[in-house]
Amino acid sequence: MKKEILKKDKNFLWHPFTQSKVSSDPIVIVSAKDEKLFDIDGKEYIDLISSWWTNIHGHCRTQLIESTYKQAKKFEQVLFAGFTHEPATVLAEKLVKLLPKNLSRVFYSDNGSTSVEIAMKVAIQYWFNKGKKKNKFVALSGGYHGDTFGAMSVGFSSGYYDPFKNVINKSTFLSFPGDWIGNNQLEKDETNSLNEAYKIISKQKDEIAAVILEPLVQGAGGMKICRKEFLSKIVEMFKESGIIVIFDEVMTGFGRTGKMFASNYISVHPDIMCLAKSLTGGFMPLAATIFSEEIHQEFVADDMKRTFLHGHTFTANPIACSAAIASLELFELEGTLDKIKSISDIHKECLKVLSNVQDISKIRMLGSIAAFDYNKISSSYGSIESERLKKKFLENGLLLRPIGNTIYLMPPYCIDKKILYKSYEKLIEIL
Numbered sequence: 001m002k003k004e005i006l007k008k009d010k011n012f013l014w015h016p017f018t019q020s021k022v023s024s025d026p027i028v029i030v031s032a033k034d035e036k037l038f039d040i041d042g043k044e045y046i047d048l049i050s051s052w053w054t055n056i057h058g059h060c061r062t063q064l065i066e067s068t069y070k071q072a073k074k075f076e077q078v079l080f081a082g083f084t085h086e087p088a089t090v091l092a093e094k095l096v097k098l099l100p101k102n103l104s105r106v107f108y109s110d111n112g113s114t115s116v117e118i119a120m121k122v123a124i125q126y127w128f129n130k131g132k133k134k135n136k137f138v139a140l141s142g143g144y145h146g147d148t149f150g151a152m153s154v155g156f157s158s159g160y161y162d163p164f165k166n167v168i169n170k171s172t173f174l175s176f177p178g179d180w181i182g183n184n185q186l187e188k189d190e191t192n193s194l195n196e197a198y199k200i201i202s203k204q205k206d207e208i209a210a211v212i213l214e215p216l217v218q219g220a221g222g223m224k225i226c227r228k229e230f231l232s233k234i235v236e237m238f239k240e241s242g243i244i245v246i247f248d249e250v251m252t253g254f255g256r257t258g259k260m261f262a263s264n265y266i267s268v269h270p271d272i273m274c275l276a277k278s279l280t281g282g283f284m285p286l287a288a289t290i291f292s293e294e295i296h297q298e299f300v301a302d303d304m305k306r307t308f309l310h311g312h313t314f315t316a317n318p319i320a321c322s323a324a325i326a327s328l329e330l331f332e333l334e335g336t337l338d339k340i341k342s343i344s345d346i347h348k349e350c351l352k353v354l355s356n357v358q359d360i361s362k363i364r365m366l367g368s369i370a371a372f373d374y375n376k377i378s379s380s381y382g383s384i385e386s387e388r389l390k391k392k393f394l395e396n397g398l399l400l401r402p403i404g405n406t407i408y409l410m411p412p413y414c415i416d417k418k419i420l421y422k423s424y425e426k427l428i429e430i431l
Helices: 002-012 062-072 086-098 112-129 149-154 186-204 228-240 293-297 318-334 336-354 384-395 417-430
Strands: 029-033 036-039 044-047 103-109 136-140 172-174 208-213 244-248 272-275 287-292 360-366 369-374 406-409
Touching: 062 318, 086 103, 086 287, 086 318, 103 112, 103 293, 112 149, 112 208, 112 244, 112 272, 112 287, 136 149, 136 186, 172 186, 186 208, 186 228, 208 228, 228 244, 287 293, 318 336, 336 360, 336 369, 336 417, 384 417
Parallel strands: 136 172, 136 208, 208 244, 244 272
Antiparallel strands: 029 036, 036 044, 103 287, 272 287, 360 369, 369 406
16 A cells, blocks of 8 residues: 555655655655654654644644534535625634734635735735835745745745746845844844835835735744844834735744734734634635725725735635634633643753754744754755755654754644653754
C-alpha cells in the first residue's frame, strides 16, 4: 500500500513549497488525534506547528466532526448569491461580536490569499466609488500575505516572488522593527520605521488606498515579532491620514498571540480584517474578510457599477461555516485562552534553557508562538541545511518546518504539557 501511494504521488502530484528533485519521499499520514499524527508505518509525530497553523484545537476533535456531519446531512453547498443559510449567519454574528466594534460586515471566501485579495480590491473600489484614484499599498518589509497577485504585491519583500517582479504592482515597504530578547536598538528601529511612514504618507497620501499589516507577528516572513506600542503608533498614523488600515490576521487570529485576535492588544482598530487558516479549526477551507460599515456603505447604491462584483464558488460553504461555529464554541467550553497561557509559560521556561545552546539568537515569543534563529544553517528558504534539519526533526518524531534559519513552535492548544516539555528536550538535543 505504501509503495503504491508513493508511486502515484510521484507520478501525479505537485507539492507546495517543495523542490521535488532533491526532496525525500513524502510521509504517508493515515490518521491523527489531538497533537499527534500517525504514518502508514505506525510512526508517531508531534504536530508542533498545527499543520501549517490551522488545527488549533488538535486533530479529529469530536465536536468538529459532529458539527460537519450534522450539516452535511442537511445540505452540503448552495450558491451564496441570492441565497443564505443559518450557518453563515450564525458564524457572521459570532465573529462580529468577537471583533473590534467597528467591524460589522462579513464577506466569505475560501483561504487566506483570497481574503487578502478581497480586502485589497475593496480598498481600491472604495476610493473609486468616492470618485478618487487611490490604488497604492503600503506594507511592512518581510511580511507575507498570500500567493495571489494582489497578495504577492504587498508581500514581495518576503523574498518568495522574484519570478513575478515585473508583472505585479509595486508597493511601498516600511522597515520592520523586530523585537527579541537582547535587542538593544529596538526603540531606534521603531523610530526609524515611524519616520519612514511619516515621509511616505507626506508624499503619497493621496495615492495610497491602504496599509496592510500582520499585527504583532509576521508568520511566513520568519515569525518576527514587534511591540504592541509600535503597532498602535503606526496604525494611528495611517488612520489619522485617512488611509484604510487592513489587518491580516490569517495567522495571528483565534488565540495564537494569547488574545483572541492580535488587534485586541491595541485600542485603535483596523478598518478591514482578514481571517482564514484556523477559522474552522483546520477542518474545512474557509476565510472571511470583515469590513467597517462605513466602507460597506460606499457599495450600497442603485448603480450596479458601485457593487463589489466578486465571489467564489464555495463562498460561505455551510459545512465549513458549521465547523467554524463549533471551533468558536470550543473556546468557551474549554477555556482555550487559559490553555494558551499554559503553553506560553512552557515556552518561556524552555526558551530560557535554549538560550544556552550555541548558535541560537533572537529568541522571541508571544502567546502560543515561540521562535528563535539557529545560526548554524543558512537563512535562505529551503536551503540544504534547513532540509536536513527538518528531516532530523521528523526522524525524532517532531513536525517542525524551519523558515530559513528560524525555528518556531506553534502547537495545537490541546497539547499535553508533558509532550511539549519532551518535544523541547528532543529539540535541544538535536540542536
